[in-house]
Amino acid sequence: MRAKLWMRFAPFLSKRYISTCRTSPLPPSSSSSVIQPWLFIGLGNPGEKYQSTRHNVGFDMIDAFAESQGISLTTHHFKALFGEGVVDGVPVLLAKPQTYINLSGESAGALAAYYKLPLHRVIVAYDDTDLPCGVLRLQPKGGYGRHNGLKSVIYHFRKNREFGRLRIGIGRPPGQMDPKAFVLQKFNKTGRERIDSAIKEGCDILKMVVTKGLTEAARLSNVDQKYKHLVSHDQHL
Numbered sequence: 001m002r003a004k005l006w007m008r009f010a011p012f013l014s015k016r017y018i019s020t021c022r023t024s025p026l027p028p029s030s031s032s033s034v035i036q037p038w039l040f041i042g043l044g045n046p047g048e049k050y051q052s053t054r055h056n057v058g059f060d061m062i063d064a065f066a067e068s069q070g071i072s073l074t075t076h077h078f079k080a081l082f083g084e085g086v087v088d089g090v091p092v093l094l095a096k097p098q099t100y101i102n103l104s105g106e107s108a109g110a111l112a113a114y115y116k117l118p119l120h121r122v123i124v125a126y127d128d129t130d131l132p133c134g135v136l137r138l139q140p141k142g143g144y145g146r147h148n149g150l151k152s153v154i155y156h157f158r159k160n161r162e163f164g165r166l167r168i169g170i171g172r173p174p175g176q177m178d179p180k181a182f183v184l185q186k187f188n189k190t191g192r193e194r195i196d197s198a199i200k201e202g203c204d205i206l207k208m209v210v211t212k213g214l215t216e217a218a219r220l221s222n223v224d225q226k227y228k229h230l231v232s233h234d235q236h237l
Helices: 002-009 015-020 028-033 054-069 101-114 148-156 179-183 189-212 214-225
Strands: 038-042 075-077 080-087 090-097 122-128 136-139 164-169
Touching: 038 054, 038 101, 038 189, 054 080, 054 090, 054 122, 054 164, 054 179, 054 189, 080 101, 080 189, 090 101, 090 189, 101 122, 101 148, 122 148, 122 189, 136 189, 136 214, 164 189, 189 214
Parallel strands: 038 090, 038 122, 122 164
Antiparallel strands: 075 080, 080 090, 136 164
């Protein structure tokens, strides 16, 4: 894996590769133009049983972005399905932890540490019941709310919360429904249409992160999302 990344990302990679890949050293002039990779992580549960459920929209986002950029997600790396590519001249690493969602940090923490990435070069995409179905929010930091997968990521990032998040709204459970049951259900037709539309928008947002940076991408995308679906919370989606 390391050799493959070196060959593709030689003009861009972080200091880890400059120091460890001795067989293919960078030219001296390249050191001043090193570009650190972005790591995009989607949260979800592995297995056919959980496909297309609310809790797996983070997986859906990574799958869609990978397809849009021609990146294959077939490698197993640090307990994740993993892929790497270059987007507009910038190296991008994609990961879908296969640990089950509540243990996602085991994979996310290991990946960030292995590539020696500062957390401001990491984006975690995940489902959020505090946003209406199909509404997105891009943020540079924050807590974990009630999301145990994100809680695990924070723990394995040594409790550092200053990493990017792409929150994907799934709406709140109706009535007295158990939130744990709600997130493991599939969307109805309207909800699925909204999520599919949001996933496409999310791909554009992630590409904007690569080309414009996290702060500017958040400023531009959150304005567009602010008045989307004017209901406060969608029910039965």
